[in-house]
Amino acid sequence: MDAPTIQPNFLKAGNELGLVAVGFSGGQCKPGVDAAPMALIESGLVDQLKDDLAYNVHYDNKVHAYGDLIPHDDPDHRNMKKPKAVSTVTKQLSSQVYEHAKEGRFVLTLGGDHSIAIGTISGTAKAMRERLGREMAVIWVDAHADINTPETSDSGNIHGMPVAFLTGLASEKADAPFGWIQDNQRISLKKLVYIGLRDVDRGEKQILREHGIKAFSMHDVDRHGIGKVMDMALGWIGSDTPIHLSFDIDALDPMWAPSTGTAVRGGLTLREGDFIAECVHETGSLVALDLVEVNPSLEEKGAADTVRAGVSIVRCALGDTLL
Numbered sequence: 001m002d003a004p005t006i007q008p009n010f011l012k013a014g015n016e017l018g019l020v021a022v023g024f025s026g027g028q029c030k031p032g033v034d035a036a037p038m039a040l041i042e043s044g045l046v047d048q049l050k051d052d053l054a055y056n057v058h059y060d061n062k063v064h065a066y067g068d069l070i071p072h073d074d075p076d077h078r079n080m081k082k083p084k085a086v087s088t089v090t091k092q093l094s095s096q097v098y099e100h101a102k103e104g105r106f107v108l109t110l111g112g113d114h115s116i117a118i119g120t121i122s123g124t125a126k127a128m129r130e131r132l133g134r135e136m137a138v139i140w141v142d143a144h145a146d147i148n149t150p151e152t153s154d155s156g157n158i159h160g161m162p163v164a165f166l167t168g169l170a171s172e173k174a175d176a177p178f179g180w181i182q183d184n185q186r187i188s189l190k191k192l193v194y195i196g197l198r199d200v201d202r203g204e205k206q207i208l209r210e211h212g213i214k215a216f217s218m219h220d221v222d223r224h225g226i227g228k229v230m231d232m233a234l235g236w237i238g239s240d241t242p243i244h245l246s247f248d249i250d251a252l253d254p255m256w257a258p259s260t261g262t263a264v265r266g267g268l269t270l271r272e273g274d275f276i277a278e279c280v281h282e283t284g285s286l287v288a289l290d291l292v293e294v295n296p297s298l299e300e301k302g303a304a305d306t307v308r309a310g311v312s313i314v315r316c317a318l319g320d321t322l323l
């Protein structure tokens with residue numbers, strides 16, 4: 001197959017890809033999500049990117065657990081669990097992602113729980129501002145909105161808060177854990193689009209409504225079909241904006257992706273998930289992808305299916321086609 005002819009505008013070359021594997025689970029309480037990058041890679045993902053999709057993959061051949069950076073003493077702070085661990089890891093990840101993105105590479109990050117998006121999106125947002133002078137859009141595909149502030153969260157799990165920190169709805173003083181996030185690492189609430197929502201906390205609903213955030217729930221997918229939803233989602237973003245796709249595997253129905261920490265029934269089919277990724281690829285504006293929340297140690301009988309679903313999403317977002 002020829003090298004994919006994508007991203008004419010926003011990437012240096014269509015086929016340079018930076019891969020970051022993040023074995024981090026501290027944004028929530030269930031162990032096992034840290035094993036996902038290895039499971040995805042062992043199932044052949046990297047080889048497929050190189051051989052089938054003709055990417056030149058820049059990968060340091062390790063799953064980053066950041067063990068030596070993570071402090072042992074990590075008391076709750078503003079109701080957040082493991083604030084120092086998550087802030088330390090995401091800060092480090094942010095600069096890793098930034099380094100790839102500023103070279104004009106596509107950045108693929110394999111998580112890990114969804115708290116890592118604080119690192120990935122802050123890294124790409126900064127790089128796009130510097131390289132292109134543009135604000136980046138984010139498409140967040142998820143059963144959940146992950147837009148709790150520390151104060152609205154019931155769980156205290158930071159994987160339910162990344163969007164609040166990335167948009168500035170939540171912020172901290174410079175010397176507090178997430179005080180490292182600068183304005184040029186943030187995204188605008190106007191450039192955020194959700195797809196697949198079906199388990200949104202009361203405080204989050206209020207935030208979505210108050211700020212007029214664009215969101216397509218499963219109700220919208222049922223009503224319009226995924227084709228129309230994608231037209232509307234991409235129309236909202238416009239064609240002149242680099243896009244970061246953050247894909248939580250729990251957006252898919254547990255029938256297809258059971259091995260995840262906060263599974264919710266009534267989700268996307270495997271084809272709908274792939275279709276979202278295909279449509280975003282086709283824009284030519286996709287600059288980064290996160291795949292998060294695969295937890296092979298949960299619902300073990302379905303772990304291989306969940307990993308396979310994850311691989312499929314990544315392949316579609318990177319230009320694999322059915323024909």
Ligand SMILES: NC(=[NH2+])NCCC[C@H](N)C(=O)O
Binds near residue numbers: 114115144200201293
């Ligand atoms: N990335 C996820 N799977 N997030 C689930 C979040 C669940 C819930 N809304 C919370 O804040 O705790």
Ligand SMILES: [Mn+2]
Binds near residue numbers: 143262
């Ligand atoms: Mn989720």
Ligand SMILES: [Mn+2]
Binds near residue numbers: 146159
């Ligand atoms: Mn999520």
